[in-house]
Amino acid sequence: MLSPPSVRHPRPSPRSRRLRTWLILLVTAVAVPLVLFSGFLLVRNVKAQARETERLVRDRAHLLAEDVDREVARLIAAAEVLATSDSLAVGDLATFHRRAVEVRDLLGTNVVLRNLANQQIVNSRVPWGTPLPVNTGFTADQRAIATRKPQVSGLIMGGVTRAPLLIVVVPVIRDGDVRFLLSLTITQERLQTIVSPERLPRGWRAGVIDEDGTVIARSHQAEQFVGKSLSADLWAGMRKSPEGIHRAVNLEGVSAFQAYSRSETAGWVVATSVPKSLMAGPAREMLLLFVGGGLVLILIGITAAIGLGRRLMRPVAQLARAAEALGAGRLPPADAAGILEIDAVANAIRNAAGLIQQREADLAESEARNRAMVQTAADAMVVIDDAGIIQSFNPAAERIFGYHAEEAIGRTARILMPEPCHSADDVDVVTCLSMGDRRGSGAGRDLMGRRKDGTTFPIELAIADWTSGQRRYFSGIIRDITERKSAEDALRASKAEADRANVAKSKFLAAASHDLRQPVQAMMLFQSALEERLAGHPAFRLLKSLGEAMGGLRMLLDSLLDVSKLDAGLIVPTPVDMPVGPLLERLGAEYHAQAVAKDLRLRVVPSGATIRSDPALLERILRNLIENALRYTERGGVLIGCRRKGGNLHIDVIDTGIGIQPDKHEEIFEEFFQVGNPERDRSKGLGLGLAVVRRLARLLGHRIELRSLPGRGSMFRVEVPVVVLRSSGSGKPDNVHPVNGHPVNGHPSLILVIDDEPLVRTGLQAMLESWGYGVLTAGSIQDAVLLVDSGKWPDAILADYRLRGGETGLNAIKAVCERLNVPVPATVITGDTAPERLVEVRAGGYALLHKPVAANDLRNAVVEMLSVAESDTRLCAEGDHAAPGGSC
Structure with missing residues (x-):
């Protein structure tokens, strides 16, 4: 239900304005961008017109230069034809005069033939035979003689007509030398025709300048400017490049936009110019039209905004009264303003009353539902404030911690935590709850909780913080994880048991492998010895089959040993x-x-x-x-x-x-x-x-x-x-092929076999003797020492690792070497696959063979030991003295 609050009328903001003002600002805001954009388009259009005018001026200069080129090229072509005529070649000057008159009438020019002393010989302007004067020399004459190519002069005065004109000079070459100079005049009238005002847009100017910077033709006021020279600065800029465009003051003193293009044939410059006032005229007219039209449109928009503002003021005032009624708890009036948007706002205000009532009902329902969830949750839910005081304590928390809600609410949350937080008055409660672990909101962490009876237990805690007004609160969800921890402990115990079982398995395999290798070794030794003795016997094939069976068993034991070594990291x-x-x-x-x-x-x-x-x-x-x-x-x-x-x-x-x-x-x-x-x-x-x-x-x-x-x-x-490919050094042979009886120090080799198994000793003895070696056998350390004391010194030792009475083959080898006072090459044979054996034997500097040993592997090991023994004997013989006992 709506409760009418006290109604307060807010003071108008210093920035508040009337609706009409906002409408005027709206019109202005709309108009200003349009004006700015139009101005941008205007400036862009003016620049485009200027660029177009520049292009037209440049193109017109280039076009006029081409016309001048064609005119000069036409005269040069005619002069070259006359210079090569037959009549001139044979000296028939009368006939040449008639040809020159024909060219004069056809091209509107005058033809003059001079010798190198500038004496006129033929002049098409006067009848044949008329005495002719001597001309003064022209610069073009000297260039024509020097280059032997047609040349065009600058502006000169005619010798007969005393009128300004220009000439094309062509050298007449006979027998490799310049004999005559043939010149054709270019009249100023012809050039004036090319740059006549009729060929230019209104207000434009055009002119032709020779190579000396002298005006030789102009579209306007030719009689005033022809024959005058351009200023030094202007002519210097035009001489540097064949064409260009710039702003300058023309000959009439008017600021203009000028373009020029150089004639390729004559070398003259043709220039066109447009006064700046003529270029700026269209832009100025467009600007005036734009400014005037824009101001008129803005005034019309402002007037319309004022009228619309007055129309909108009444419905807006009605809308304000409806909002005041809503704030006072009354139903707003249902007056229609006639404006869709304002009517929509009024309807929204009227609906707001019903929505507020509905929200109040929904809020009450949500609070009841949340309260039920908290009360029935399986996990403990505790709310504390930023001072660590418990504000909420649900039934699950009562069950887990043993406190009633009335006992916990209002007390510090330290009662839920074990030492040190329980008794540390200066410790922040929130820090104790999170155990210093500042994770993200809602993240869970494991720690210990404390019940009312003082017992502790493992809990999982998730904390989320929230604010209400100016205060900060923390909601904690706490779960008793005693059972989970017990399961984890059981899992760790199971893993440890599995690890122990794996170690026991490895030990079992090592022991089983050792116990199997002993009899297999004896069988293989006897089989190899019999194989050499029964070669060709009917039972030899059965003996070979027995050897293959022994090889399979050896392969199994070797594979087990490989896996054991790899697993042990040896x-x-x-x-x-x-x-x-x-x-x-x-x-x-x-x-x-x-x-x-x-x-x-x-x-x-x-x-x-x-x-x-x-x-x-x-x-x-x-x-x-x-x-x-x-x-x-x-x-x-x-x-x-x-x-x-x-x-x-x-x-x-x-x-x-x-x-x-x-x-x-x-x-x-x-x-x-x-x-x-x-x-x-x-x-x-x-x-x-x-x-x-x-x-x-x-x-x-x-x-x-x-x-x-x-x-x-x-x-x-x-x-x-x-x-990267590298060259390799010396190779290493794959196999060692021993020589039977391998002599050391001049006598047959003697091998000491130490093994506590009689069968293995007998088998090794039979095999070694079949290869031509002498063999001594001993079942213990004492037996081996007695053999040495009797004067029988072995060249190499084969010793089983595990002997009776806890003794090892390493002890036996050491005892023999100490009694001889000299090191003897030795190989340890063992059926033990434990990784420690490999480390122990290698630490003693001896070779290691695993039972069962194949005959070829045993033979290679013996030859390797005897090679070492022979090398040691040779070194002793080359030394300065012998070792004690008479042996090195």
Whole structure:
């Protein structure tokens, strides 16, 4: 319901004006831009007219110059024809005189033939035979003789007529010399015809000036100005360029706009001018019309505005009375003003009463709804002021904190917070609520709350600030997150348990790998020894099959070791600049026989690129990819090639094999996952090759890309960085081929084998002896020391890492070297795949082989050790003295 407030009539503002004034200002505001725009158009039009006049003046000067050129060119052409006439060539001057008279009558000129002494010989103006005078020399004569080309003179006085005229002088050349001068006159009347007033717009002037700046023809007052020279300043400006336009005072003393153009044939200047008063006349008339018309239109508009203002005053006053009635709570009158807009405002005022009543009802409903939401909300809602005093406390807050609303409202919000905020009287409550975290309005943060009984619990708090009047308030939504925190703690505990299980798995794999490698190592050693002894025996084929089976088991254990090393981060890449071509060619040669065995084509595209990578690790990646391609391709072939893109080189291994389903592109890089091998056929690998590829690629920073079509084939791409091609140094051989019995210091090599497993010792002894080496075997450190004390000094040591009684092969090697008082090359053999073993053995400076060891790998290791021993012996022999004990 409307309540009538006290009505106050506001004082008029100092800037308030009557409606008629605003209408006048409106008319003025509309008229002024129009006047300004019209003025702009007027100025633009005047400038355009001036530019057009300039163009016309320039064009007229150019046109008149062309007319002068044509006139002079016509006379020059006639003179050149006469100069080459036959009668003049044979000296028939009478006939030449008749020809000259014909030219005179045709062109309206006079023809004079003179010798170089300026004696007239022929003059078409007088009959033939009349005595003729001697002319004075002209400047044009000298130029014609010097240049041997036609010349045009300036203004001169005729020798017979004593009238001003101009001549065209053409040299007559005979036998390479100038014999005569032939001149044709250009009368002033002819030039006056070219610049006559009839050929110019009204008020325009035109004239012709010779090369000396003398007026030789003029459209107006020719008798006064012909023969006079231009001022030095004006003529200096006109001589500099062949044409131009400028403002100057003409010969009549009138300020004018002048344009000039130079005749190309005669060299004269033709000028046209327009008085400034003639150019400004149209613009002045247009300006007067514009100013007068504009003032009349503005006066008409102001008069109309005053009349309309009086018409609008009455309905506006009625509208003001209706607004006063609305403010007083009364219904406004329903009088129609007859003006649509004012009637619309009056209707809006009448509707405002109903709208105000509706808004009051809606406000009451909204307050009730918000109150219900706050009272039934599951989260606590607390409102505090800027002093930290609680203003509102909903039932959820009562349930969470244990306070009744009557207890909390009016108290500081510190009662809801634990130490230090609870007892810190000098701490700002809002700062304690946000814990110093000034995030955006409504942002949630986790902190601790305090119940009435003093217990604390985790809460999530979101704060929004708002103002009412001059006061600032903070609304906080608080949620008890005790259960969520418990769930998070349980999740962290589960993750820790999973991490422990993963560590236990790694330890189990390492231990299982070690325990498996021991018997497998012995089996491989015996198989290799038997293979050499039973060559040609009927059981040799079965022995070869046994070796292949042992090789498969060794491959599984080696793959597990590779994954373990990569996961432990023990492999550190050493990138170098390397040519990729030799690596690809060597791999192609190595796998060629395997491809031929499966009736496949293996092609390597040569590449001269140089890349940056770790040669050994990159080779391992490519080997795994090539082996996979050959393993899963039954027909077609495998292509290995490179393609450069930007700063990288793409090394592609493409096959025509079974392909890979799109949903398996990620799974194939997981451990033990294989495509198309549900029966786990060992000939198709173990499912670890691509897992190793991905780990090595990540280690090197190389990107691996897979594209595949099921049934069509696959492409694996390795992206490596390209570097500038550099020449490489010396190469390194891929394999070491030992010589049986490799002698050291002149006697057969002696190898000390230390292993606590009798089978392994026996197998190693059999294999080494089959290669021609002497072998000493020991099962413990004590046995090894006793052998050394008996005078049997080994050239190299093969020691198992794990011995009985907690002893290690490293301890055994150290004990032997200390007893000999000389270092002995040694290799540690172990079945333990734990990453720590690699670090420990490398720290001792020894080589490391993992069981089961292939015969070729063992042979290479022995040869490497004996090479070191032989090198040490040679260095000792070249030294100044021997080491204690008689050995270096």
